[in-house]
Structure formats: C-alpha cells, structure tokens
C-alpha cells in the first residue's frame with residue numbers, strides 16, 4: 215500500500231480534454247504512482263505540487279462504458295490517503311438557460327445509471343445501510359467562491375455511449391434535471407462508502423437533443439479556461455481543515471459496527 219502524503223488530500227478526476235501543460239497551473243508533476251486494487255490497476259496518478267506546497271493528485275477519467283471499474287478509481291484514492299475528490303466533468307445541458315462552454319457546479323443528482331457497480335458491498339450481503347450520499351458542502355462553497363458565475367445544477371447520471379433521444383431529454387428535464395453526464399454517478403455513492411468528500415464541477419459541451427445546437431464558436435475553449443483558472447483558488451481554500459461534517463455523516467454505518475474499521479485496506 216502506498217504511503218499517504220498528508221499534504222496531498224485532494225484528487226482531481228478529469229473528464230475534460232485540456233491543452234498540453236494546462237495543468238501546470240497547479241504546479242509541476244513531482245510524483246507518479248500506480249495503485250493496485252482488487253478491481254483493477256489505476257494510474258499513473260500524477261502528483262502536482264504548487265509553490266505553497268499543496269499537493270493535488272490528478273487523473274484523467276472517462277465515464278464511458280469501456281472505463282475501468284469505477285470502484286478501482288475511488289479505492290485507489292483512498293489508498294493514496296486522499297480525503298477529497300473533485301470530478302470535473304463534461305455534460306449535456308437540459309436546462310434552456312445553459313449552453314456550450316458554461317461552467318456549472320453540481321449541487322445534487324438523479325441516478326439513472328443501470329450498468330455500473332453502485333456499491334462495494336454487493337457480494338457482502340450487507341443490508342440496512344441507508345446512506346444518502348450528498349456533495350460535500352465545504353467543497354461546494356469553495357467552488358462557488360472560485361467560480362462565482364457558475365450556477366448550482368441537478369445532474370442526471372446516465373449510461374453511455376449513445377446520446378439521449380429528444381423525448382428522453384424532455385423526460386429528464388421534467389424530472390428536474392439540468393444536465394446529463396456519465397462521470398459522477400455511481401462515483402458519488404462509491405466515494406460515500408469510502409467516507410470521502412466528493413464534489414462535481416462541469417463544463418457544458420452541448421445542448422440536449424431536443425434543443426437547437428448552434429455550430430461551435432470557441433465557447434468550449436473559453437469555458438474550460440474559466441474552470442482551469444479557478445482551480446488554484448479552489449485548492450488554496452481547501453487548505454483549511456474540513457468543517458463539512460462529511461466524515462462523521464459517512465462513517466455512521468462503520469461506527470454502528472456494520473462494517474470493519476479498515477475494510478478498504480482489507481479488500
């Protein structure tokens with residue numbers, strides 16, 4: 215098991231394609247590691263370190279059905295000593311107020327994913343765990359301060375790779391969804407089982423199938439830069455100790471004796 219680094223407690227999962235060297239904004243790469251889990255090997259995860267010493271683990275991440283088991287990614291984070299995970303996703307806008315290039319913060323979600331593992335405990339026969347994983351309020355606040363123009367949105371997690379049909383888009387909007395995406399669900403639930411703080415930020419890549427999609431005019435590049443330039447401030451704000459209460463809320467099943475204290479190290 216790798217030795218955790220106490221000053222590198224944040225993992226950035228990237229479902230966005232960025233220009234080379236764009237992530238230098240978080241500092242140079244100072245370490246790279248592979249992590250073995252029983253759900254697959256993950257890596258190389260790159261550790262970037264800013265001038266103030268804060269470390270951020272960075273890993274490209276795709277929600278396509280061909281991806282590695284999402285449990286391996288979250289478990290690797292836990293094994294690296296990460297406490298907070300930020301997933302930067304690309305999404306389809308259902309909400310008519312959102313269009314290509316917009317930056318949004320994920321405030322809540324609807325789980326419509328049917329073909330991915332939703333729990334670490336499927337084979338354990340454990341019942342009676344009634345957790346409702348929610349996004350970390352402290353990370354959400356830091357995102358809001360770093361990206362003041364980004365609205366909070368409801369994310370509908372779906373399976374890829376096909377795009378939604380127009381009737382499906384109308385249905386998801388009626389449900390209360392603002393966005394469609396492939397990367398945050400079931401990851402938020404898996405992160406919750408590992409007692410990790412979890413947050414989502416997203417860049418809109420297109421509007422839903424029932425809306426008129428104008429030809430791209432460079433909005434994506436601008437939209438990605440907006441989030442990229444906000445990241446150092448976000449990282450800086452998270453240098454403060456956790457006050458979100460996630461650890462206490464998420465550790466309740468373990469503290470009730472339903473799970474072993476260190477089950478993630480035993481897997």
Ligand SMILES: [Zn+2]
Pocket residue numbers: 350351352353411412456458459460461
């Ligand atoms: Zn938290």
